[in-house]
Amino acid sequence: MKRILILLVxxxxxGGGAAAGAYFFxxxxxxxxxxQAAAPPPPEKPVSVKPVTVxxxxxxxxxxxxxxxxxxxxxxxxxxxxxxxxxxxxxDLPRLRNAIIQFCYAAFPKQYAxxxxxxxxxxxxxxxxxxxxxxxxxRVKDVLxxxxxxx
Numbered sequence: 727m728k729r730i731l732i733l734l735v736x737x738x739x740x741g742g743g744a745a746a747g748a749y750f751f752x753x754x755x756x757x758x759x760x761x762q763a764a765a766p767p768p769p770e771k772p773v774s775v776k777p778v779t780v781x782x783x784x785x786x787x788x789x790x791x792x793x794x795x796x797x798x799x800x801x802x803x804x805x806x807x808x809x810x811x812x813x814x815x816x817x818d819l820p821r822l823r824n825a826i827i828q829f830c831y832a833a834f835p836k837q838y839a840x841x842x843x844x845x846x847x848x849x850x851x852x853x854x855x856x857x858x859x860x861x862x863x864x865r866v867k868d869v870l871x872x873x874x875x876x877x
Contacts, residue, residue, distance in 0.1 A: 777867055778812050780805040782823060784873070787830040789838050796838060799830070800875045803853060806868040815861055822860045829856055846871060 782803045788795045803826065807815045829852065837844060850871055857866040 775809060777806045778809050779870075780807055780812070780815055780819070781872075782819060785823070785826060785830065787827065787834060789834045791835050791839055796835075798877045799834060799844070800873070800877070802872040804870040804872055805857060805866050806870065807866055811861075811865045815865055818861050822857060825856050825860045826853060829853075844874075844876065846874065 782805070784800055784802045787799045789797045789799060805815060833852070834844075850869060853871070854866070854869045857869055858864075
């Protein structure tokens with residue numbers, strides 16, 4: 727009797743396992759249609775507009791301390807703008823260049839007299855403020871410093 731009972735339990739377990747496997751992995755075999763959850767629609771891709779860069783000519787600024795040229799600073803400014811504002815920014819580049827040169831002649835001697843080196847993050851922040859003031863708010867997304875050299 728024990729053997730029959732054990733055999734019956736084993737047959738029920740094997741049969742249940744086979745039925746569960748067929749239900750989950752091969753529903754067509756049992757005549758069932760296994761519905762899968764509908765995949766959510768892919769998110770809409772936002773239309774991204776690549777920013778445009780405007781490279782200014784290299785700025786050469788002599789640093790005059792106590793009436794003598796202490797060093798020469800050469801750097802290039804690159805503006806990151808949107809394509810919509812490109813024409814306006816290019817038209818106003820001479821005004822921006824003039825404002826940057828005026829700032830450099832006034833600020834560089836103070837910076838080098840106090841610290842004996844340039845604070846590039848501070849310079850970048852100052853150039854961003856100048857660009858926003860001269861070109862208008864929101865026209866320039868970023869100001870990049872390239873090829874900075876002191877002699």
